[in-house]
Amino acid sequence: MMLQYFKGLESGLQNAIQKGQASPRKLYSLEIARLGTRLYSGQDKVAWCGITAPFDVLNAMGMTSCFVEFIGAMLASTGVVGSFIDETDQIGYSSDSCSYHRAVTGATMKGLMPVPELLIGTTSPCSGGLAVLENIASHFNKQLFVLHIPQDESISNIQFLANQIREMVNFIRHITGISLDMDRLRLAVEHTNKTRELMVAVYDFAKQVPSPTTNKELSNFGIVMALFLGTEAAVHIAKSYYDEFEKRVKSNSGKSNEKIRLMWIQNRIQFKHPLESLLADEYKACIVVDELNDITWEPIDPNTIFEDIARRSISIPFNGTIQNRVKHLQKLAQEYKIDGAINPCNWGCRQGTGARGLIEDGLKEIGVPVLNLEVDCIDSRKFTEGQLKTRIEAFIEMIDARK
Amino acid sequence: MYYLGIDIGSLSCDAVIIDKHENILAASVVPTGAKNKESIARVTDDVLRSAGISKSDIHGIISTGYGRDRVEDRLGAVTEITCHARGIKALIPNTKLLIDIGGQDSKSILLGQDGKVIDFAMNDKCAAGTGRFLEAMARALQVDIDDMANLDTGANGTLTISSMCTVFAESEVVSLIANATPVNEIVRGLNRSIASRTVSLMKRIAPDPLGMVVAMSGGVARNSGVVRAIGDLLGSKVFVPDSPDTVGALGAALIAKEKSNGRR
Ligand code: SF4
Numbered sequence: 001m002m003l004q005y006f007k008g009l010e011s012g013l014q015n016a017i018q019k020g021q022a023s024p025r026k027l028y029s030l031e032i033a034r035l036g037t038r039l040y041s042g043q044d045k046v047a048w049c050g051i052t053a054p055f056d057v058l059n060a061m062g063m064t065s066c067f068v069e070f071i072g073a074m075l076a077s078t079g080v081v082g083s084f085i086d087e088t089d090q091i092g093y094s095s096d097s098c099s100y101h102r103a104v105t106g107a108t109m110k111g112l113m114p115v116p117e118l119l120i121g122t123t124s125p126c127s128g129g130l131a132v133l134e135n136i137a138s139h140f141n142k143q144l145f146v147l148h149i150p151q152d153e154s155i156s157n158i159q160f161l162a163n164q165i166r167e168m169v170n171f172i173r174h175i176t177g178i179s180l181d182m183d184r185l186r187l188a189v190e191h192t193n194k195t196r197e198l199m200v201a202v203y204d205f206a207k208q209v210p211s212p213t214t215n216k217e218l219s220n221f222g223i224v225m226a227l228f229l230g231t232e233a234a235v236h237i238a239k240s241y242y243d244e245f246e247k248r249v250k251s252n253s254g255k256s257n258e259k260i261r262l263m264w265i266q267n268r269i270q271f272k273h274p275l276e277s278l279l280a281d282e283y284k285a286c287i288v289v290d291e292l293n294d295i296t297w298e299p300i301d302p303n304t305i306f307e308d309i310a311r312r313s314i315s316i317p318f319n320g321t322i323q324n325r326v327k328h329l330q331k332l333a334q335e336y337k338i339d340g341a342i343n344p345c346n347w348g349c350r351q352g353t354g355a356r357g358l359i360e361d362g363l364k365e366i367g368v369p370v371l372n373l374e375v376d377c378i379d380s381r382k383f384t385e386g387q388l389k390t391r392i393e394a395f396i397e398m399i400d401a402r403k
Numbered sequence: 404m405y406y407l408g409i410d411i412g413s414l415s416c417d418a419v420i421i422d423k424h425e426n427i428l429a430a431s432v433v434p435t436g437a438k439n440k441e442s443i444a445r446v447t448d449d450v451l452r453s454a455g456i457s458k459s460d461i462h463g464i465i466s467t468g469y470g471r472d473r474v475e476d477r478l479g480a481v482t483e484i485t486c487h488a489r490g491i492k493a494l495i496p497n498t499k500l501l502i503d504i505g506g507q508d509s510k511s512i513l514l515g516q517d518g519k520v521i522d523f524a525m526n527d528k529c530a531a532g533t534g535r536f537l538e539a540m541a542r543a544l545q546v547d548i549d550d551m552a553n554l555d556t557g558a559n560g561t562l563t564i565s566s567m568c569t570v571f572a573e574s575e576v577v578s579l580i581a582n583a584t585p586v587n588e589i590v591r592g593l594n595r596s597i598a599s600r601t602v603s604l605m606k607r608i609a610p611d612p613l614g615m616v617v618a619m620s621g622g623v624a625r626n627s628g629v630v631r632a633i634g635d636l637l638g639s640k641v642f643v644p645d646s647p648d649t650v651g652a653l654g655a656a657l658i659a660k661e662k663s664n665g666r667r
Contacts, residue, residue: 387508394483394520397482398484398520398522401485401519
């Protein structure tokens, strides 16, 4: 089922691109479809991972790697997630735990997850993700290597994680027989650095007023691009966004009627829903930045690859104290000149629970109002459109009245 | 020149007509039936009849409430949060904090000097503590919902209803009845449970509400027992306008006037 889905998606996108309908988002989606096809092809060596795994190292080793939450999001976007989520009731998942994890666990139980060669867990951003990997490892009787991500960027922490990444490389060699070719790694790092540079420029364009981006174009971008780091495809996608945004900024064809600039906190809602269109069409409100669309790390130095990759993993905004996260959100809010922020507060989020009030206070401190929604970003059956619409509309009316 | 505000809530459909001096000409409340359109037509006919005017005399309509998109010939649709804020400002001008408890939502709204919304919070996923909650409890107690306001008279107020979920609270009430707990104590317990949820919602946007002028709108504001319980918990008086159910519709009518005059 999933292989057909990804193949269909891939050929549909390829056709559209060949017919001259290429857009940055289509190229990005095509790469997602290709990854999906590879994951489900039965040919590739698959590694199921945590969100902060070093994907450029894994790509350089020829592993087809993906964080498991990606499958939760894909199942949500195809609209078939409900039965997978329900499946997990039987193995003790509480009904209000994170649906990303329930969906993936359900898919594993129903035989919909490709058999991995191995698993690379990460202790950040949430313990729920690691638990899923442990479940999958025991289900398939495969080995799991866990990267313990320290909470802050001290020299000893960076060394600690860099050594673990080296151990991870040995672990993969031990299981697959594949050694890490240092030339391939250096090439991957070149691609990573190029992608990074282009993404920084893309985000800089998005900061402009009016922003060249639209509500959907950069949705999930930062987190998914991490999967493609180290590949030429990532450079290609980032370059396409760069070219398109540069063109829009130069020709001033961005939305000149952009009235309200918004920041989206944490992840987007992954199934089809009318809220983003409502914001754009009714209120000329644009989500110009997502919390995870930021480059928080320096280019990787070819002489200290493992240390710099370790530093990158530690630097993601979800890692460390909530205070760090708040500071990062304040920085984004100021750089992007936003009028308000929306926090979906994904149901049962292990990482977001407790942060909500502090984030709200931190942003209010700099004059940015926050709307807290109560959404299950994966399970569309819990989507209460009327209630959410009222909150969003009232929030926009409130911002509008302040202007 | 007349302006019409219509508020289509989950339990009732409310309408208010004002004139160009913002005087209320007529107000009407009808239950929201299964078919929104019919309820809208009914409340419109009713309020026009009471005002003694015809639809062609209306210069602008603003709709609000969860069914706001279903009103035809409207100038626009505005959320109940903005409308209640606008309406209460006209009725109790120095309101700083407004509680609006309707059929399935409860909201707290912080108002600026100019009556504009500064912040708001809405109940989370479930409808506990709203009009529907009270309806279910009245059913369990086998009393008329309109009589609940005074049924807590004489209660010593030591009983707490621990369940917040409507379904669990209903069974808790049923077992209290079975244990011969006096009705006034149960009703007081229910009022206190609604009050505690409401005050938490208020504190989300106004951590220190003492000293603020607090008002309440929405159908549940007619229940003086609930209003008293909120006031007791807050330690201050809660002001309720004469027709709390039509505050949203009044706000909508006032916005209709402003929009018609091109001021908004
Ligand atoms: S939403 Fe929260 S609990 Fe779920 S995967 Fe993301 S961080 Fe983890």
